[in-house]
Amino acid sequence: MRWTKTLIPTLKEAPAEAEIISHQLLLRAGLVRKLAGGLYTFLPMGLRVLRKIEAIVRQEMDGAGACEVLMPALQPPEIWRQSGRYEQAAQVLFKVRDSSQREWLLGPTHEEVITSLAASEINSYRQMPVTFYQIQTKFRDEIRPRFGLMRAREFLMKDAYSFDISDEAAQASYQKMYDAYVRIFGRCGLKAFPVEADTGVMGGKFSHEFMVPAQTGECEVAYTEDGQYAANLEKAASRGPLTPAPALAEQPLEQFPTPGVRTIEDLAAAPYHTPGHLQIKTLVYLAEGKPVLLLLRGDDSLNEAKAAAALGTGVFRPATAEEIASLMGAHPGSLGAVGFDKARVLADEQLRGASGMTTGANVDGFHFRHVCVSRDIPAAVWKDLRTVREGEESLHGPPLKIRRAIEVGHVFKLGTKYSEAMSATFLGVDAQRRPLVMGCYGMGITRTLQAIIESSHDQNGIIWPIAVAPYAVCLTPLSASAESEVMQVSERLYAQLGAAGVEVIMDDRDERPGVKFKDSELVGFPLRIAVGEKSLNQGMVEFCPRGGTKELVPVDAIIGRTLEFLRA
RNA sequence: CGGGCCGUAGCGCAGACUGGUAGCGCGUCUGAAUGGGGUUCAGAAGGUCGCGGGUUCAAAUCCCGCCGGCCCGACCA
Numbered sequence: 001m002r003w004t005k006t007l008i009p010t011l012k013e014a015p016a017e018a019e020i021i022s023h024q025l026l027l028r029a030g031l032v033r034k035l036a037g038g039l040y041t042f043l044p045m046g047l048r049v050l051r052k053i054e055a056i057v058r059q060e061m062d063g064a065g066a067c068e069v070l071m072p073a074l075q076p077p078e079i080w081r082q083s084g085r086y087e088q089a090a091q092v093l094f095k096v097r098d099s100s101q102r103e104w105l106l107g108p109t110h111e112e113v114i115t116s117l118a119a120s121e122i123n124s125y126r127q128m129p130v131t132f133y134q135i136q137t138k139f140r141d142e143i144r145p146r147f148g149l150m151r152a153r154e155f156l157m158k159d160a161y162s163f164d165i166s167d168e169a170a171q172a173s174y175q176k177m178y179d180a181y182v183r184i185f186g187r188c189g190l191k192a193f194p195v196e197a198d199t200g201v202m203g204g205k206f207s208h209e210f211m212v213p214a215q216t217g218e219c220e221v222a223y224t225e226d227g228q229y230a231a232n233l234e235k236a237a238s239r240g241p242l243t244p245a246p247a248l249a250e251q252p253l254e255q256f257p258t259p260g261v262r263t264i265e266d267l268a269a270a271p272y273h274t275p276g277h278l279q280i281k282t283l284v285y286l287a288e289g290k291p292v293l294l295l296l297r298g299d300d301s302l303n304e305a306k307a308a309a310a311l312g313t314g315v316f317r318p319a320t321a322e323e324i325a326s327l328m329g330a331h332p333g334s335l336g337a338v339g340f341d342k343a344r345v346l347a348d349e350q351l352r353g354a355s356g357m358t359t360g361a362n363v364d365g366f367h368f369r370h371v372c373v374s375r376d377i378p379a380a381v382w383k384d385l386r387t388v389r390e391g392e393e394s395l396h397g398p399p400l401k402i403r404r405a406i407e408v409g410h411v412f413k414l415g416t417k418y419s420e421a422m423s424a425t426f427l428g429v430d431a432q433r434r435p436l437v438m439g440c441y442g443m444g445i446t447r448t449l450q451a452i453i454e455s456s457h458d459q460n461g462i463i464w465p466i467a468v469a470p471y472a473v474c475l476t477p478l479s480a481s482a483e484s485e486v487m488q489v490s491e492r493l494y495a496q497l498g499a500a501g502v503e504v505i506m507d508d509r510d511e512r513p514g515v516k517f518k519d520s521e522l523v524g525f526p527l528r529i530a531v532g533e534k535s536l537n538q539g540m541v542e543f544c545p546r547g548g549t550k551e552l553v554p555v556d557a558i559i560g561r562t563l564e565f566l567r568a
Numbered sequence: 569c570g571g572g573c574c575g576u577a578g579c580g581c582a583g584a585c586u587g588g589u590a591g592c593g594c595g596u597c598u599g600a601a602u603g604g605g606g607u608u609c610a611g612a613a614g615g616u617c618g619c620g621g622g623u624u625c626a627a628a629u630c631c632c633g634c635c636g637g638c639c640c641g642a643c644c645a
Binding site: 317 | 574578605638641
């Protein structure tokens, strides 16, 4: 490819809309352009990278025994009603109507479609195990598209779905995909690591997310340095807070006035001097419309993913101030569960056995002290509700650390959630009809592209791993005039590199060397071969690996040197 | 959906408070010089100042409404 024949609109300055470095570089290097919030056009360089990632994914999926299909992006709402996700996922579903006002959905994912396919086509245990995958544009009505391709409304995703006759067999399919993911991210030059994850709206038994460490990531991961444990913060568990819950001698419950106290901090300050870990925090939520109290230690914070699991539903929200007042008879700041029986009470495990605690008296301006949780709040059901904190002991001992990361893949062991809902069954060896046992395996292709940039760049631009670079080599003649020796040698090298199977782009623009150097580094080609008069006079051209050191190589040795570099 | 900020040339921004002929840098085009790290000089093109209404002799500027964008939060398969 010749630079003048393609479109690489590089930018000196980063557009104001780009907050994080990878988003800025996507735009500055001319990989994509925004059409509207969360909608991007892929320009030639960006598209080539996307295709490279896709090719790696296809190779590894095929290698893992999966077979490719392509499913419609437009889907009938009926199958989403069948699976129960029409309401569950309503917030992210794009809905459209055809000319006769019939409703359709733009698929955010394809469990329903593949399950309905499996329901009709897979009938016997002889047809399994089988795994299908597809690479498709998916749509999500994101509340807030953000960070370029990281959180877009339309994005490219690889999804795979496995079907098995039993849990054990499904586990094997899951493991194959898990292994394939490790290889895919490795080939993309990403240090992605698996973490235990919450299954969320997908449902299912358990799941792993593949995370790329990045300060700008939207996820938080708790892990131990020995590599034995890593989990999404939504899921992470520990042995509990560093300051243990008190187990003081029981004393009679005592109400005392606390005028003006609204927060945990207020009560921790003078004149009360009751630190957060000696307080009980009372949160009022509405789960599927019904009130429920969630109790935590004063210094702990609620983990909503765990709350969803404890409540058995994802449909819940904090109660409003008015709802709280009418239910409790008191306002936030003075709430408590002592003697309360008008709603379910879920208490965090850390409160089990706690005594000598302080909590709101459910009367504005008053609190209770000497609360013994088991004695005074007997209705409480114990659940894990808290978010772990850095430094706490992990379940196997070493302290937890927390870091931010980008989620690039998510694999789920689904079980029979979808197959049961959609009557996808098969006949086993014993002639018994059973639901298919499923797994699903998502990978954000466009997000992976951006994650590579986020984790591989310097102050001059992107540094593409060879495996996904738009072109492996940027051939850079430092003169554009066709008669010059520089250009003639460049043309010859261009032809020879092409013949040797090297993906090469020649910067044939009539630009000054500085401009060409800056652009090739911004776009991030792994290798630049500069042909200039100075070195050519000594029979040399310049071999400049991106981010490495320049060396002079004789003209007739450069093809060999290049092939050697690309193989390494 | 709540809170905050912003919409002026392709991009980045000034002008607004204090109303009075639309500006700067980058980019683009022309010419010249230059020719190994975003070079220099001269010239040019390019703007319904987001949209609608109001106040005023006069609105990019003040007021009201709408639309769009960004940030924080809620949400996130």
